[in-house]
Amino acid sequence: MTRAPDILCIGSALWDVIGRSPAAMRAGSDVPGRIATVPGGVALNIAMALARQGLRPALLSVVGRDIEGDALIGLCDRLGIETAHLYRSDDLPTDRYMAIEGAGGLIAAIADAHSLEAAGAHILTPLIGGPLGDAETPYEGLVALDGNLTEALLAEIAVHPAMARADLRVAPASPGKAERLLPFLRAGRGTLYVNLEEAGLLCRDSFEAAEPAALALLARGAARAIVTEGGRPCCDATVEGAVTRKPPQVLVTRVTGAGDTFMAAHLAAERAGASREDALDRALETAARYVSGDLVP
Template identity: 65%
Template sequence: MQQPAKFDILCIGSVLWDVIGRCSQDMRQGSDMPGRITRLPGGVAMNIAMTLVRFGLTPSVLTAIGRDPEGDELITACQRLGVTTGMAYRSDDLPTDRYMAVEGANGLIAAIADAHSLEAAGDKILRPLTDGTLGSARAPFAGPIALDGNLTLTLLDDIARHPAFARADLRVAPASPGKAERLRPFLSASHGTLYVNLEEAGYLCQSTFTSSHTAAIAMIDRGAARVLVTDGGASATEARTGADPITLIPPRVQVARVTGAGDTFMAAHIAADLGGASRHDALKAALHAAATYVSGEPPL
């Protein structure tokens, strides 16, 4: 069996092409404005992986990428960015996924995620963790895993309970507020660290929250082992079973971009955590990185 390339963390989920249109002026529904359109590697798992690279870590992605020209280009782009793709599932009949968003000076206007190939691939993307390449039910993988909510509810439920993941340091984030409820298996299984914003916490708890602190406590009460809840520029809270919550206020910055801010926060926190930072310092580092990112500067 061929040995996988060395890596520090697995990133499981969407790796696709991000097509982002940005305008420097405020926009509303129906606006037709000048701006810039870019195509870059993206997806929640890839955004986290790229940010982890900036913190000196080597991530490897478990995802579905088509054997089409767009997929070949994506593989090359990932490798150029320092993200290993040798264990990614390459499909002959599924196209490479895409995400399209429009942003104005007033934030995200609209977005569409076409991640149907990832959903269709199902548990094929997890084979290295169950077939003995990296682990199996009898010898579970014991390293860190960043997991995004673009997977199906069935697959996420399986990951939350499967013995092959029992020893993994799972870090889980929804792909969008609309998919937040897919993370409910990790509440009932009390497994993993959940990274959500205030709206996503509300979906998970079927409630409405006015602060990250109250949302984090509610998620712990519902069974979560550990959570990080963000509330834009207002606050962020880290909470875990058996310890007092920690709430900090992010630095104030001029917002220049939005897409990817949550992924940057999560990646920065993981990097600080794995580096041995205290709970307070890890949260502070994540907030600083996210604030720097939304201001338009690199997160380091």
């Protein structure tokens, strides 16, 4: 019998093209630096981080039947990420993401996730029509879900009977897609992983710190909210109370993928039985090592 995956990672799986320079940049800057092409996408970033911790994640996404897609699947297989449930499209190319990072962090980014949006509910077929689950036998494990899916599909997931028993962990992917998570506020489902800006967009407000932002998300219907703010304290809020922890101070050398690394480390810690306090500490320490360059992606 095939062993069930430890966690499902649903959302974007693509290639990241990242340009990094130690120089301060503004619009129109032309500076020397390094350009790398690496596997990325929120769902895949989380899956890779979980695999590094010895877990067996399964990826539900769309990958084109092109050279880029074949290379991405080959890499996933080598890392121990289950790809049997991926939707392979003859017509849709493998998605891409492009970012520029400078001395001040992220300068600009463009996410081309059009294939994921076009594939829609096709990527969920293994979860809502078997072999991972269906309406009669809902999936009962952990699910890491990202906001690169359309709001309509996210709204369907929030109330779908095939996911009624799943432990949903949801991230918006970027501030520009934060409001796609509103269906989870309305349904009172899932744990939301957002930064301070994304929390403000979901609450239609602005906040000075993570704890009031997390509590405001609860007031708007969230079952649980985890709010981060870079090097400042983050907060995990539930009806049982708020837990706040401060991240280690490190020199930041990269930012793309930091939130996904945090989320994966937090998931792994809680799956291993860590308390809310310890899970936050482990996630913050792992994310700090990642942005400092000490953790090899």
